[in-house]
Amino acid sequence: MTEAAPIDPEALIIEMGRRARSAAAKLALAPTEIKAAALAAAAAAIRESTDAILSANGEDMARGTANGLSAAMLDRLKLTPERIEGIAAGLEAVSRLRDPVGQEIDRDTRPNGLILSRVRVPLGVVGIIYESRPNVTADAGGLAMMAGNAAILRGGSEARSSNRAIHQALQQGLAASGLPEDAIQLVPVSDRAAVGAMLAASGLIDIIVPRGGKSLVARVQAEAKVPVLAHLDGIVHLYIDKAAEPEMARTIALNAKMRRTGICGATETLLIDRAFADPAPILSAIVDAGCELRGTEEIRAIEPRAVAATAEDWDTEYLDAILSATLVDGVEGAMTHIATHGSHHTDAIVTQDEATAERFLNEVDSAIVAWNASTQFADGGEFGLGAEIGIATGRLHARGPVALEGLTTYKWRVKGTGQVRP
Incomplete structure (x- = not known):
């Protein structure tokens, strides 16, 4: 029996990025009620999979304990029935939020009769690189999708079993609502080279959101060739x-x-x-x-x-x-x-x-x-945002807890009646 060929992380991310780009084009046009239904179905799937998720998390906890993870890291990694219910409830809360896609920010009529408006549109493909916290799989995937974006999730190796179990439930929600399952993808390898491939995926990934320790965030900010939304320290x-x-x-x-x-x-x-x-x-x-x-x-x-x-x-x-x-x-x-x-x-x-x-x-x-x-x-849920994809401390695009609105940009729409510029 021959061994499977090793996965090339760069080729993997390129293929995932292409599929995500295709899914993002469909999500950008998806009606609010369809996206909300997908999240509700995912929440139901998470509740139904509680035992399987707890079993997967038990594997991660045992491995983390054996590998000497700190008490703080183990606390972030640990799932309980209450925390799983919180994950499901968080998805439902996001599904009830106002959809920012298509929202008109402002409108102005110029002296020449041109009507200018700014309208919120999805960012496109969001890459999320995170450690320890399995709930980020649902929070980040759900928020990105509700804002019309495709998500590529790269969780930490310490939570790989938990992340896979939660991701499976998210995919069930997408499938039940007729949305492309490529809308939320989980990088299937723990190879650190996959992180580097995501950071270099300009043209395929539109923004990177790191969630984790200082060394991870510092690496992302130093190496990324795409915009980064993050905070380095929480002092x-x-x-x-x-x-x-x-x-x-x-x-x-x-x-x-x-x-x-x-x-x-x-x-x-x-x-x-x-x-x-x-x-x-x-x-x-x-x-x-x-x-x-x-x-x-x-x-x-x-x-x-x-x-x-x-x-x-x-x-x-x-x-x-x-x-x-x-x-x-x-x-x-x-x-x-x-x-x-x-x-x-x-x-x-x-x-x-x-x-x-x-x-x-x-x-x-x-x-x-x-x-x-x-x-x-300091938490998106406590701010009424349903959940958060992260907290940003920079001054551009979004700041503080980043949720649906922070995962959109805008475009100008110009309506004329035949005007030409003199």
Whole structure:
């Protein structure tokens, strides 16, 4: 019996890209109700496949444990019946959102009678490169398709069994609605060369969205020959102002750090106004919750269980139960620290002083800024977007949680009555 010939990653991606381009042309014209029906059918297929998905995820978890994945990585990888239900519900939520394709952004009539309008259209083919999180398979595939795009998904090897099981359910939804199954494709190999082939697929893939660790995102941003929509770091700050209500500050700080430590909206640095009356209960609650607190000498004087922070801590995204903390001189000191060490992802202030809050919201240059709310709300689902394909911290095209609208561009439509240019 002869062995199968090895797969050429470059040839594979080129073929997948061609099929995706053909599917994208059909999706761009698909009625909203057909796309919504496909997502509803996919959600039903995911629910019906819960046992199979859990079994596949069990294989991934066992392999990840044996390979020494961190607790944070295993938490991102793990699926439960509740998380699978969340995946299905997320697809249904996206199916009910307003379809951006064909939406008129604005319209103007020129003095010569020309009518100009801008109308939203799909981006085309979206490549998503991600690690660990199997839910991204459904979230990214569903969002791309609902916005009229074809998707090429390249998940991490650590989640390959889970991704395949979820992708199979998505394909069932597409088939049930008469949409091309090539609309959502999953790269079938774990070869890292496939990532390089996607990054070089200019003309076949229109945009790349990386979801994963810093090394993955850095590679994508450095090597991609197509546009990239991403954030590199989630160095998220929570600032407790002198006018913060103490119990609110304690509750928000605890949730912002400890609700889920492995997500990009988790607070990594706590800034406390030197004029805030009593920081001790906040710091104590964080340590009591099992978080390692790394602080300055002032912080350690308030909470003796804290360990000394180093210069690197202020520029570190832990994605773990670790928090750096320092005292600052008011909102000015907080904003200076954020401008120096932040990553333009999410930053929040707790205060009862509206003027101070408005200054923070106006002057902090981040994709998401919050007042009296946990940073863990930095999520497309919580923003009413159904799900998100990722969070972008750049300044072009889309910023913050990227969902349906962020997966479209626009074209100008010009209507005349015979005008010629003089």
